[in-house]
Amino acid sequence: MLHPDNGSPPKSAGLALEKISFAYPNGPQLAFDLKVEAGDIVSVMGPSGSGKSTLLNLVAGFEQPLSGKILVDGKDVTGLPPHQRGVSMIFQENNLFPHLTVEQNVGLGRSPSLKLSPKDRKAVASAIERTGLRGKADRLPSALSGGERQRAALARVLVQQNPILMLDEPLASLGPALKDEMLDLIKELHQSQGMTILMVTHDPQDALRLARTLVFLEKGHIVATGTTQELLREGAPSALTDYLGGRGV
Numbered sequence: 644m645l646h647p648d649n650g651s652p653p654k655s656a657g658l659a660l661e662k663i664s665f666a667y668p669n670g671p672q673l674a675f676d677l678k679v680e681a682g683d684i685v686s687v688m689g690p691s692g693s694g695k696s697t698l699l700n701l702v703a704g705f706e707q708p709l710s711g712k713i714l715v716d717g718k719d720v721t722g723l724p725p726h727q728r729g730v731s732m733i734f735q736e737n738n739l740f741p742h743l744t745v746e747q748n749v750g751l752g753r754s755p756s757l758k759l760s761p762k763d764r765k766a767v768a769s770a771i772e773r774t775g776l777r778g779k780a781d782r783l784p785s786a787l788s789g790g791e792r793q794r795a796a797l798a799r800v801l802v803q804q805n806p807i808l809m810l811d812e813p814l815a816s817l818g819p820a821l822k823d824e825m826l827d828l829i830k831e832l833h834q835s836q837g838m839t840i841l842m843v844t845h846d847p848q849d850a851l852r853l854a855r856t857l858v859f860l861e862k863g864h865i866v867a868t869g870t871t872q873e874l875l876r877e878g879a880p881s882a883l884t885d886y887l888g889g890r891g892v
């Protein structure tokens with residue numbers, strides 16, 4: 644079981660996308676309206692190109708909407724740069740700087756210039772320990788397995804202590820055993836830190852295992868939102884059953 648390392652854990656934050664519209668140059672129009680309760684775990688599913696990554700990038704501040712608002716904990720963050728939004732993000736790969744050690748990569752979660760106080764150093768060591776990377780703090784990412792690299796990325800999230808965590812297919816490049824391990828770690832992180840989590844996945848089993856809520860996208864819009872159990876087991880709308888094909892549960 645993971646425990647917050649110092650002081651109180653970050654409180655989770657509710658998230659809202661209000662009448663967000665967005666388009667890439669010469670790209671399709673995307674529009675999102677979504678409310679996520681504080682502390683919820685949400686899986687974001689949908690066919691390739693439906694807008695899952697764009698949705699996360701808009702919340703993180705890597706893309707700017709044409710109109711609409713993004714609220715974190717009720718506060719309008721639409722015009723804020725990514726690091727001021729209270730949001731951490733983990734991608735499928737390339738979360739770490741290749742020329743920095745695990746310890747330095749995790750330390751970046753506390754200070755972009757790696758000027759770390761003794762308290763920061765303690766938090767970094769604790770996060771490395773808690774993600775099972777003890778003894779690997781001095782390694783470069785190239786000397787880690789894929790699963791270890793994702794755990795190092797999670798260690799950085801731990802020291803950032805943001806109330807919202809978003810993961811864009813974090814399990815896609817992992818084999819089944821490592822995938823289970825990461826899912827367990829994300830679950831533990833949620834239990835101990837209480838953060839609000841959004842995770843893009845193509846696997847309904849991941850969604851069932853981790854997420855209370857499911858958001859389903861199609862062609863740049865959210866076409867279904869509900870509890871994962873209900874949507875995957877009972878009343879799946881036809882767009883979702885078509886997407887799941889033979890993988891229905």
Ligand SMILES: Nc1ncnc2c1ncn2[C@@H]1O[C@H](COP(=O)(O)OP(=O)(O)OP(=O)(O)O)[C@@H](O)[C@H]1O
Nearest residue numbers: 667668670671689690691692693694695696697698
């Ligand atoms: N940088 C870009 N420039 C132009 N169009 C883009 C860009 N990135 C994505 N798109 C388009 O925007 C739409 C949404 O893409 P997005 O990557 O959000 O989908 P996704 O659901 O995450 O897909 P996947 O499951 O394949 O990762 C798609 O039509 C895609 O082709």
